[in-house]
Amino acid sequence: MKTVIIHGQDHKGSTYHIAHEIAEKTGSDITEFFLPRDFGEFCIGCTNCFSKNRGACPHHEKLAPITQAMDEADVIILASPVYVYHATGAMKAFLDHYGHRWMVHSPEPSMFRKQGVVISTAAGAGMRSTNKDMADSLFFWGVAKTYKYGCAVAAVNWNGVSDKKKASIHKNTSRIASAIVKRNGRVKPGLKTKAFFFAMHIFQRKGFNDRDREYWKEMGWTGRERPWH
Ligand SMILES: Cc1cc2nc3c(=O)[nH]c(=O)nc-3n(C[C@H](O)[C@H](O)[C@H](O)COP(=O)(O)O)c2cc1C
Secondary structure, three states, X not given: OEEEEEEOOOOOOHHHHHHHHHHHXXXXXXXXXXXXXXXXXXXXXXXHXXXXXXXXXXXXXXXXXXXXXHHHOOEEEEEEEOEOOEOOHHHHHHHHOOHHHOOOOOOOHHHHHOEEEEEEEXXXXXXXXXXXXXXXXXXXXXXXXXXXXXXXOOOOOHHHXXXXXXXXXHHXXXXXXXXXXXXOOOOOOXXXXXXXXXXXXXXXXXXXXXXXXXXXXXXXXXXXXXXXX
16 A cells, blocks of 8 residues: 655644554555645646646646655545644645646546545644645545544644643544555545536536546546546
8 A cells, every 4th residue: 555645844743743653554655745845836827737738837847756656645645734724835835736636627537546634733723624625625636535633732743742642643543544444445436526526527528628628528537437437
């Protein structure tokens, strides 16, 4: 099993430790990237990725190693500390670069056979909205199953987290890791993803963007083909 972790921060605090613990407990090969160190560009809004192709993004080359690692992974972990109730700016800037992969545009077929995890930690509050920032992208990319784990650590770094809190974290990371291992290799998207995909399969027969319409046709998705088969 292969796991890729995208860390929305460039330091090894509570969020890092939780994300890493889940990946380790699945026993998978881990590839990880730290933002903004490994990718720190902002989307410039040229819309080339939507209207031409993803290679026309001015940041395509810089993003390529992360894109390749995500496409090859069985599990994608997006992790971010809560910054003012949301994911870090680095994580948001990263996710903006994959708008063209949303189901309403041109999703990558392998996503429909992957599992995803979103993780956030806060001193006290904001994990729900932060996890949603990341889970929205996983859902609209087509990721078949996503686990969400938000933890109020009452600390600003891992050393400050109490032993009692760490014991509860270890339990939760074990629970999520064993669910991932159990589903690995036989995960299929749920009803919500299939329903959204079905709506797009009708919509893309006409569509409003030539590139997306062509893509859906080429993939056979406007007909009977489905990316999870
Ligand atoms: C810029 C900034 C904004 C933050 N905003 C929040 C917040 O909205 N709610 C909260 O409970 N904690 C907030 N925190 C605290 C962190 O989310 C918390 O300490 C988190 O566990 C840090 O994770 P890390 O150890 O992985 O860096 C903020 C911290 C920073 C640096």
